[in-house]
Amino acid sequence: MSSLDQDQRLSPCCRDKTTVSSDSSDAAGPASTPLQGLKLASHAVLEEAQERGRLKCSKCGGSRMFFCYTCCSLVGVSPQEVPLIKLPVKIDIIKHPNETDGKSTAIHAKILAPSDVTIYTYPCIPEFEKDKVVLVFPGPGAVSVQDMLQCLLDRSHDSFYEPCTKRLKTEGLQGATHASKNPELGTSSEAKGLESKVYPLQRVVFIDSTWNQTNKISTDERLQGLLQVELKTRKTCFWRRQKGKPDTYLATIEAIYYFLKDFHEHCLAQEYSGEYDNLLFFYSFLHTVINKAKRLAGKI
Numbered sequence: 001m002s003s004l005d006q007d008q009r010l011s012p013c014c015r016d017k018t019t020v021s022s023d024s025s026d027a028a029g030p031a032s033t034p035l036q037g038l039k040l041a042s043h044a045v046l047e048e049a050q051e052r053g054r055l056k057c058s059k060c061g062g063s064r065m066f067f068c069y070t071c072c073s074l075v076g077v078s079p080q081e082v083p084l085i086k087l088p089v090k091i092d093i094i095k096h097p098n099e100t101d102g103k104s105t106a107i108h109a110k111i112l113a114p115s116d117v118t119i120y121t122y123p124c125i126p127e128f129e130k131d132k133v134v135l136v137f138p139g140p141g142a143v144s145v146q147d148m149l150q151c152l153l154d155r156s157h158d159s160f161y162e163p164c165t166k167r168l169k170t171e172g173l174q175g176a177t178h179a180s181k182n183p184e185l186g187t188s189s190e191a192k193g194l195e196s197k198v199y200p201l202q203r204v205v206f207i208d209s210t211w212n213q214t215n216k217i218s219t220d221e222r223l224q225g226l227l228q229v230e231l232k233t234r235k236t237c238f239w240r241r242q243k244g245k246p247d248t249y250l251a252t253i254e255a256i257y258y259f260l261k262d263f264h265e266h267c268l269a270q271e272y273s274g275e276y277d278n279l280l281f282f283y284s285f286l287h288t289v290i291n292k293a294k295r296l297a298g299k300i
Contacts, residue, residue: 035237035280035284035287038274038277038280038284039273039274039277039278040083040277040280040281040284041082041083041278041281043281043285045077045081045082046066046077046285049065049066049076049077050065052076053065055075055076056075057070057071057073058073058075059071059073064076067107067111067282069101069102070101072107072110072111073111082111082281083112083281084112084113085112085113085116085276085278085279086113086115086116087113087116087117087260087276088260088264088268089116089201089202089203089204089263090116090117090202090203090204091109091113091116091117091203091204091206091256092117092118092120092203092204092206093106093110093117093118093119093120093205093206093207093208093252094120094121094125094205094206094208094217094223095119095121095122095208095209096122096207096208096209096210096213096214096216097121097122097123098209098213099208099209099210099213104208104252105251105253105254105283106119106208106252106253107119108253108279108280108281108282108283109252109253109256109279112278112279112281112282113279119208122220123220125220125222125223127222128203128205128222128223128226129202130155130225130226130227131152131156131200132152132200132201132202132203133201133202133203133204133226133227134148134152134201134203134204134226134227134228134229135204135205135206135207135218135223135226135227135228135229136204136205136229136230136231136255136259137206137207137214137218137228137229137230138228138230138232138249139218139228139230141228142229142230143227143228143229144229144230144232145231145259145263145266145267146262146266146267148201148227148229148267149200149201149267151227152200152227153200155227201263201267204229204259205223205226206252206255206256208252211249229259231248231250231255231258231259231262232248233248234248234250234254234255234258235248236248236249236250236251236254237254238250238254251283253279253280254280256279257276257277257279257280260275260276260279264276
């Protein structure tokens with residue numbers, strides 16, 4: 001669901017994954033709007049790294065900028081200089097074997113939230129508890145994030161996994177959600193125990209490939225039976241749209257970010273205050289420089 005390759009010719013300093021400049025005000029056109037107002041860590045470290053140029057990865061020896069997409073490690077940037085994000089659920093990314101590492105935005109999530117993100121290369125797929133895991137992928141049976149928890153709760157009480165009815169969270173679920181934040185519940189461990197019952201979701205699966213290659217993974221029997229979730233109202237601002245695909249087809253890092261934002265607001269019932277904005281730390285920077293380069297080249 002992501003690809004960066006073609007546009008990297010727009011800047012001579014970087015070819016295979018990252019060409020960067022920082023100020024988001026330089027991004028042109030309506031596609032830049034979704035990235036405005038994000039609460040991001042300073043991009044100064046990326047600007048400085050760009051000025052130094054590409055370096056060799058200490059693990060594989062590949063020429064890289066900012067990070068090595070092969071080794072999932074930073075290059076020329078220390079861990080203390082980039083944001084570290086804790087996610088409310090575990091993220092599993094299934095990458096198509098033909099999806100080039102250097103063209104995938106999935107690596108952004110792994111570097112920025114290393115303890116919560118795992119990348120698998122198909123046909124490697126872990127075993128999932130189907131009543132605790134969802135697959136973020138569009139389809140006729142897909143539900144919204146708002147309806148997701150109730151559907152999982154329905155499944156957990158139904159050994160036959162009959163199709164759930166799309167509906168908003170019940171008052172009982174909402175009441176339990178608010179109760180989990182009540183200080184009168186007692187110890188934090190007790191609150192966490194209640195929270196684990198209220199939130200059946202443990203893992204979220206994303207497919208990382210071009211949209212024309214997703215069918216092989218999405219139809220794999222090991223993913224059958226997972227509740228599918230669709231982000232129907234979000235639009236991509238990816239700089240290389242896949243021809244013939246709607247603007248609701250998101251880049252991998254966009255899909256992860258928007259899912260977590262909706263989860264925070266609709267499932268955790270909390271006001272969103274930029275908790276996961278830094279998942280777009282690298283993406284927003286790339287978006288800026290590529291749009292700026294396109295504008296200077298008269299392409300937008």
